[in-house]
Amino acid sequence: MNRKAAIIGGGVIGGGWAARFLLNGWDVGVFDPDPEAERKIAAVMSNARAALPALSDVPMPPEGKLTFHGTIGEAVEGAEYVQESVSERIELKHKVYAQLQQANPGVLIGSSTSGFKASDLQKGSPAPQNIIVAHPFNPVYLLPLSEVSGSDRNPVEVVEKTVQIMKDIGMFPLVIRHEIDAFIGNRFLEAVWREALWMLKDGIATTEEIDEAIRMGFGLRWGQMGLFETYRIAGGEAGMRHFMAQFGPALKWPWTKLMDVPEFNEELVDLVANQSDAQSGMYTIRELERIRDRNLVGFLRSLKDRNWGAGKVLKEHDERRAAAFLAQMQTGLDTSAKPAPLVMWQGQVLPGWIDYNGHMTESRYLFACSETVDNFLRMIGAGMDYVEAGHSYYAAETHIRHLAEAKLGDQIRGELQMISADEKRFRHSVRLMVGDTCVATVEQLYLHVDMKVGKSVPAAPEVWKKLETLANAHAELPMPDGAGRAVGQKKG
Amino acid sequence: MNRKAAIIGGGVIGGGWAARFLLNGWDVGVFDPDPEAERKIAAVMSNARAALPALSDVPMPPEGKLTFHGTIGEAVEGAEYVQESVSERIELKHKVYAQLQQANPGVLIGSSTSGFKASDLQKGSPAPQNIIVAHPFNPVYLLPLSEVSGSDRNPVEVVEKTVQIMKDIGMFPLVIRHEIDAFIGNRFLEAVWREALWMLKDGIATTEEIDEAIRMGFGLRWGQMGLFETYRIAGGEAGMRHFMAQFGPALKWPWTKLMDVPEFNEELVDLVANQSDAQSGMYTIRELERIRDRNLVGFLRSLKDRNWGAGKVLKEHDERRAAAFLAQMQTGLDTSAKPAPLVMWQGQVLPGWIDYNGHMTESRYLFACSETVDNFLRMIGAGMDYVEAGHSYYAAETHIRHLAEAKLGDQIRGELQMISADEKRFRHSVRLMVGDTCVATVEQLYLHVDMKVGKSVPAAPEVWKKLETLANAHAELPMPDGAGRAVGQKKG
Numbered sequence: 008m009n010r011k012a013a014i015i016g017g018g019v020i021g022g023g024w025a026a027r028f029l030l031n032g033w034d035v036g037v038f039d040p041d042p043e044a045e046r047k048i049a050a051v052m053s054n055a056r057a058a059l060p061a062l063s064d065v066p067m068p069p070e071g072k073l074t075f076h077g078t079i080g081e082a083v084e085g086a087e088y089v090q091e092s093v094s095e096r097i098e099l100k101h102k103v104y105a106q107l108q109q110a111n112p113g114v115l116i117g118s119s120t121s122g123f124k125a126s127d128l129q130k131g132s133p134a135p136q137n138i139i140v141a142h143p144f145n146p147v148y149l150l151p152l153s154e155v156s157g158s159d160r161n162p163v164e165v166v167e168k169t170v171q172i173m174k175d176i177g178m179f180p181l182v183i184r185h186e187i188d189a190f191i192g193n194r195f196l197e198a199v200w201r202e203a204l205w206m207l208k209d210g211i212a213t214t215e216e217i218d219e220a221i222r223m224g225f226g227l228r229w230g231q232m233g234l235f236e237t238y239r240i241a242g243g244e245a246g247m248r249h250f251m252a253q254f255g256p257a258l259k260w261p262w263t264k265l266m267d268v269p270e271f272n273e274e275l276v277d278l279v280a281n282q283s284d285a286q287s288g289m290y291t292i293r294e295l296e297r298i299r300d301r302n303l304v305g306f307l308r309s310l311k312d313r314n315w316g317a318g319k320v321l322k323e324h325d326e327r328r329a330a331a332f333l334a335q336m337q338t339g340l341d342t343s344a345k346p347a348p349l350v351m352w353q354g355q356v357l358p359g360w361i362d363y364n365g366h367m368t369e370s371r372y373l374f375a376c377s378e379t380v381d382n383f384l385r386m387i388g389a390g391m392d393y394v395e396a397g398h399s400y401y402a403a404e405t406h407i408r409h410l411a412e413a414k415l416g417d418q419i420r421g422e423l424q425m426i427s428a429d430e431k432r433f434r435h436s437v438r439l440m441v442g443d444t445c446v447a448t449v450e451q452l453y454l455h456v457d458m459k460v461g462k463s464v465p466a467a468p469e470v471w472k473k474l475e476t477l478a479n480a481h482a483e484l485p486m487p488d489g490a491g492r493a494v495g496q497k498k499g
Numbered sequence: 500m501n502r503k504a505a506i507i508g509g510g511v512i513g514g515g516w517a518a519r520f521l522l523n524g525w526d527v528g529v530f531d532p533d534p535e536a537e538r539k540i541a542a543v544m545s546n547a548r549a550a551l552p553a554l555s556d557v558p559m560p561p562e563g564k565l566t567f568h569g570t571i572g573e574a575v576e577g578a579e580y581v582q583e584s585v586s587e588r589i590e591l592k593h594k595v596y597a598q599l600q601q602a603n604p605g606v607l608i609g610s611s612t613s614g615f616k617a618s619d620l621q622k623g624s625p626a627p628q629n630i631i632v633a634h635p636f637n638p639v640y641l642l643p644l645s646e647v648s649g650s651d652r653n654p655v656e657v658v659e660k661t662v663q664i665m666k667d668i669g670m671f672p673l674v675i676r677h678e679i680d681a682f683i684g685n686r687f688l689e690a691v692w693r694e695a696l697w698m699l700k701d702g703i704a705t706t707e708e709i710d711e712a713i714r715m716g717f718g719l720r721w722g723q724m725g726l727f728e729t730y731r732i733a734g735g736e737a738g739m740r741h742f743m744a745q746f747g748p749a750l751k752w753p754w755t756k757l758m759d760v761p762e763f764n765e766e767l768v769d770l771v772a773n774q775s776d777a778q779s780g781m782y783t784i785r786e787l788e789r790i791r792d793r794n795l796v797g798f799l800r801s802l803k804d805r806n807w808g809a810g811k812v813l814k815e816h817d818e819r820r821a822a823a824f825l826a827q828m829q830t831g832l833d834t835s836a837k838p839a840p841l842v843m844w845q846g847q848v849l850p851g852w853i854d855y856n857g858h859m860t861e862s863r864y865l866f867a868c869s870e871t872v873d874n875f876l877r878m879i880g881a882g883m884d885y886v887e888a889g890h891s892y893y894a895a896e897t898h899i900r901h902l903a904e905a906k907l908g909d910q911i912r913g914e915l916q917m918i919s920a921d922e923k924r925f926r927h928s929v930r931l932m933v934g935d936t937c938v939a940t941v942e943q944l945y946l947h948v949d950m951k952v953g954k955s956v957p958a959a960p961e962v963w964k965k966l967e968t969l970a971n972a973h974a975e976l977p978m979p980d981g982a983g984r985a986v987g988q989k990k991g
Contacts, residue, residue: 019735144716145733152716179715187703191712194698198690203726206686211679218725220683222808223671224636224644226721231794232787233710233718234695235771236779240787241637243511247775251768276743279727283739287728295724295732298807302723305801312851313793316714359804362869363883364950369869369894374862377854391855402861404986405899434987452987458856493985494896495926495944 009034009071010175013086013114015079015103017044020119021092022051023147025073028090030059030148031176032068037075038082045075050293055148057416058300061355062149062307062321064378065328079103080110088172090141092119101131108134117141117155117169121193124186126158135160139169142190143178146296149303151179151320154190177324179317207278214279215286230306231316301358308357333386346480348438351386352379352421356413367413367446373405376437376449379421383435387473389466397458398467400433404452408489411446413439419446424487428478430465431455436487448489501526501563502667505578505606507571507595509536512611513584514543515639517565520582522551522640523668524560529567530574537567542785547640549908550792553847554641554799554813556870557820571595572602580664582633584611593623600626609633609647609661613685616678618650627652631661634682635670638788641795643671643812646682669816671809699770706771707778722798723808793850800849825878838972840930843878844871844913848905859905859938865897868929868941871913875927879965881958890959892925892945900981903938905931911938916979920970922957923947928979942982 012028014021017039025035025048037048052073060067076082083089089107093099100118107116116138118128129135140156153173157166166182173180183190189197206212212220228237235247242250287295310318354375362368384390384400393399413419419439426434437449457464465471504520506513509531517527517540529540544565552559568574575581581599585591592610599608608630610620621627632648645665649658658674665672675682681689698704704712720729727739734742779787802810846867854860876882876892885891905911911931918926929941949956957963 019733144720150716150719152712154712179711181708181711181715183704184708185701185703187698191698191704191709192716194694195691195713196717198694199687199726202686202690206679206683209677211677212675212683214727216673216676217683218727219671219673220644220646221687221721221725222723223673223812224642224684225688226718226723226725227642227795227798227809228636228791229713229718230722230798231714231718232791233713234691235706235710235775236787237791239775239779240784240791241511243784246772246784248768248772251771276740279743280738280740283727283731287731292732292735292738295728298805299720299724299729299732301805302802302807303719305805306719306722306798309797309801309851310794313790313797315790315794317719320715359801363873363886364891364893368866369897370862370864370866372862373865373897373899374860377861381855394855399856401856401901403901405861405865405897405901406986407865407897407899409893409895409897450986491985493983493988494898494942496985 011036011071011086013038013083013089013107014092015039015082015089015107016092016094016119017041017048018092019047019051019145020143020147021090022048023055023145024090024092024119024143026052026055026059026148027176027178029071029073030055030067032071033176034071035073036082036084036086037073038077038079039075048073051148054146054296054300057297058146058304059148060418061304061357062311063325063328064354065325065332066353068328068331079106083107083111083114086111086114089114089116090119091116095120095122097123097127100128104128104132104138108132108137113137115139115165115168115172117172119143122189124158124188125156125161126186129158129160136162136165139165140183140190141169141173141180142192144192146300146303149300149307151177151317152192153178153180154183154192155180156183156186156190158186174324177320179320204275204279207282208275213286214282218286231310304357305359329385333382346483348422348424348481348484349383349477350420351382351423354378354419356415356417356419358415361415365414367417369407369409372407372409372413372439372447373449375419375421375439376405376407376447376451377402379423379437379439380435380451380453382421383423387477388470393467393470394458398464399456399458400453401456402451403432403454406450406489406492406494408448409446410448411441411444413441413446417441424484425474425478425481426450426487426490428474430471431463433474433478436490438487448487450487450490503528503563503578505530505575505581505599506584507531507574507581507599508584508586508611509533509540510584511539511543511637512635512639513582514540515547515637516582516584516611516635518544518547518551518640519668519670521563521565522547522559524563525668526563527565528574528576528578529565530569530571531567540565543640546638546788546792549789550638550796551640553796553849554803555817555820556846557817557824558845560820560823571598575599575603575606578603578606581606581608582611583608587612587614589615589619592620596620596624596630600624600629605629607631607657607660607664609664611635614681616650616680617648617653618678621650621652628654628657631657632675632682633661633665633672634684636684638792638795641792641799643669643809644684645670645672646675646684647672648675648678648682650678666816669812671812696767696771699774700767705778706774710778723802796849797851821877825874838975840914840916840973840976841875841969842912843874843915846870846911848907848909848911850907853907857906859907859909861899861901864899864901864905864931864939865941867911867913867931868897868899868939868943869894871915871929872927872943872945874913875915879969880962885959885962886950889950890956891948891950892958893948894943895924895946896944898942898981898984898986900940901938902940903933903936905933905938909933916976917966917970917973918942918979918982920966922963923955925966925970928982930979940979940981942979 011034014025014037129138142154144150170180311321360371422438439447454463455466503526506517506529621630634646636642662672803813852863914930931939946955947958
């Protein structure tokens, strides 16, 4: 039985939440009176399906069930959590909460509000303790931040439950210590926004120049370290205190116009909108979304490689899900079942995997095979812990046959068949499948190695036992196509 | 004869400039009266050597010559460009410029100043037209932004020359239209800094929480699109005008405290420094620098995969250098020379290339081979243009032998030997070398394909002619070790 979330308000933000819950295996009930809501959420889902699974190294759980409802009461039925993302009008939010709490009295309600404090949201509610802020950043299905902000009416258990739900869907909940308008992120965005509007108005820079000044410089830094850690480095070995001493006086210099606010009028709107058209008008919003998502997937995956910042959040989310996946895979060692190649991996072809022919670049076929074998090794008990204890399986030789092409966005599946095995080595063949098409076969010889002495030695008995069981079962299968041949050698 | 830059002031910023010039093949003369200057620049160079070459897909030019000088006059001798990065004291800068212009009257001087306008810098100079602002962001050897800001005394040729030099060392010069204190980037940084100090002072958030709010959310967005392009997306299909209408009124809400400035005193310094210690004190500044650099390399490479933003700058820089590299490689086709395997690629082992054994992951061996073959194909005239015209070479089969291990930061070299070739196919063997150690051999069969009909066809005559020439020359070489064998097959 899946867990269920209700999504009230199905715009870009509500749709992003829906996508995150669904792709993490939750059922989602949506209420939005907009007749276009289904179409809009379908568009967000299509973006999210192309992006979020690309961050995962563990197969995603089956997508949850998405339903649309004519009333708030129906949408929230059976839900343990509600994400409210309606317009920023306090009386509308109060009305929504009243209906939610009438239909499902104990339900936890998180609000996507960018500015209202929890204590504002809770006013007039019979159960104010169950209403809290969970403020995300767009695109919700990729950016991990959720600012969780409660009032003194929220007991600690409600904050903890909200935090846990955010973690369950792969987010990074940041609990805000004190109630404050606009929380943390939007205060910075507002400061930058005001400064930027002055620059446009004064003709100092165009929207495009301002964007370049951000993304070619400090914007790159801020995706991986924030303001303070970056400045700590700038202070050199003397650290933060030195930085403060050096740059503190600049606080008194006229380096921002933020003491004042530009007048918001038609002229300002025209200026910004026209410059933005000149800068980005060659792309539709849909195209920009996809470009943005691919870039963010690239950043997030590279942080994941380095186990840092948002990449650490992803890695921990994977680890939680990996245990469930591997337990399920253990059925592959079930000797009472009919022997068959083991499906050990699935993954998505990313932009960096494409060569100038427009196909998946050849080394990524071997990457897909490695991931398949790594999962297999974990399953037989020769994973990370085994390596840390000093033993490992090393690939000694590899023979790849390229049979068809995988393309951007394709889902690849790795199926492993054991050809032969003894205590010191095994030979396998992996078939890489896109749907029913075998795009490549990879035959490999792996040696079991004592890493300290750098010599091939027998595997630990419990590992060998599992490997032997599987090898015996797979001995009944026909020899995999292409195995045992040299490069260019004909069949037969 | 290398081009030469003088670096005046050898701190973190001056050292970063020195590294960028040196690694792009310029000679650099440094003047800094600090007795520690050599040690400090060596530390920056060590970071830069580990990071900047990792962004390049074309072998780097030979590193330029670094010299230290006792006087400004000696440092600037023979230089076509000076980067001044001394302390932010206007009288000191004026003194430096006077000495530079006395020793090398026509030299172009760019200043790293964070705040002074060009017209301030030019005061009292006999040649004000040659002094301009070129404001970088730390780390200078990785972040492409250079804010180029002149006064009305700088003729357009001086601005253009500065822009060209910035491009020559792989930077993104952003010419600022009007003189303004702190240019563009630092105005935003100052706004965010002021807001952040208020939050600390008011106890709303710690330095760590503020950093998380940035790097888990909008910081990730800003490395690839700036403020306006991001908000354009938030406006949905209705675009920027809709966004403005929706969020414009927030300008009047009390969402920032920026109308005011926190008092800069001991208490504030202690608060920030102590929290920063708690957040990041487990790392030395050196460690933080390296973590930052690896993250930035990851971001920049993923943008390069997507040809977007700063990644586009890198790609264009590579393309300029590729022409020179390939011209030099043509000597590999010189039949009068003694035949030898062709060194066609070099690259650096990056963090994402490492598996959980701590070695380079197996698919990256094949990646290194692909890069080697791609460069070879470009050299024989079967590169991007050839593919766009409808023909290409596809890898059909691959046999890899893993002989030793490459580790993080290793420089790998790919050497190609042709085994056999005809009009429709070739078989090669690539040796991947780390220093004198062969870490792997890769034997491959490539087919020449008409991409439209998906069939193997003869190569274009001019391509085949080059390939044949090389195959004939390499026929004299002994058969490469391991070629012609199946997985697990013994020698002989």
